[in-house]
Amino acid sequence: MIELFYWTTPNGHKITIFLEETGLPYTITPINIGQGEQFGERFLKHSPNNRIPAIIDTNPADGSESVSVFESGAILQYLAEKTGQFLPTELHARYEVLQWLNWQMGGLGPMAGQNHHFSVYAPERIPYATERYVKETSRLYAVLDKRLADREYIAGDYSIADMACYPWVVPYERQQQDINAFPHLKRWFETMARRPAVIKAYELAKQIVPETKPFSEEEKKVLFGQGAERVK
Incomplete structure (x- = not known):
């Protein structure tokens, strides 16, 4: 099972597209970046750069207990290697x-x-x-x-x-x-x-955030006002 830390951003959509394409079982843990949830202790344990997405794989290929991956490109490569899909071996x-x-x-x-x-x-x-x-x-x-x-x-x-x-x-x-x-x-x-998986991924985003609204001034401060002091 994959736990996906997710919000409805382009980088978040990349991972839901992959998961829908492959049918790999997953759950979503929403991380509301406008509300500062990316600074939560559990999320930072798996994504030290305080950016979504990140994943925890509770059933990694090497048989270890679990593995976490952050950065959307690294996640795509990890999942492609795990499933043997969408990344050639040649x-x-x-x-x-x-x-x-x-x-x-x-x-x-x-x-x-x-x-x-x-x-x-x-x-x-x-x-x-x-x-x-x-x-x-x-x-x-x-x-x-x-x-x-x-x-x-x-x-x-x-x-x-x-x-x-x-x-x-x-x-x-x-x-x-x-x-x-x-x-x-x-x-x-x-x-x-x-593509059906792309359609499903974007429908899923609408379930999590039914209505897209402009960021409030407080949300902009959370998103764009980060300095070294926010690194825990």
Whole structure:
């Protein structure tokens, strides 16, 4: 059984997509990041960076009592290796997937996240910062569009690379991107959106947070006002 510490963010969606694709048994422990639950003692034991998601696997492959993993990319790789699904074992194919998984972790996610912050959440508009991250998001979309020009999925076959990237493209309008300008990306995006496991993962998110509301000022302080003093 997998215990998933989760909130309805792109990084959270990655893991529910994988779990729904594989049918691996799991339970969800919601971590309301706007209310500061990511600073709870039990969660920090498993996710010392106070970010969701994290997992506890109570039945790891080596027969040990349990193992915990934080960072969404590491979780996807761990679960793929545990199940033998969505991550090839052949060397070349494996590293096609892992390169694009790390591309998302080091590029698409952080840049789109800064795009969200300066475009939506920042208390004052800083044109340079907004333009910087909107343009970088556009460049990354173009990289992905080019990659998808001659293949159905990012690494050829459907993989954890697709599960990692898709949730970060879902908010393309918030990121000020015209998805029609990236036809191969758009085709892939629509294919992903039709997958039953993806549909189920997003339906699950609505059960946990039925109505998405703008963050309050207090929630913004929790989310964006963290310094060294919050590290326990």
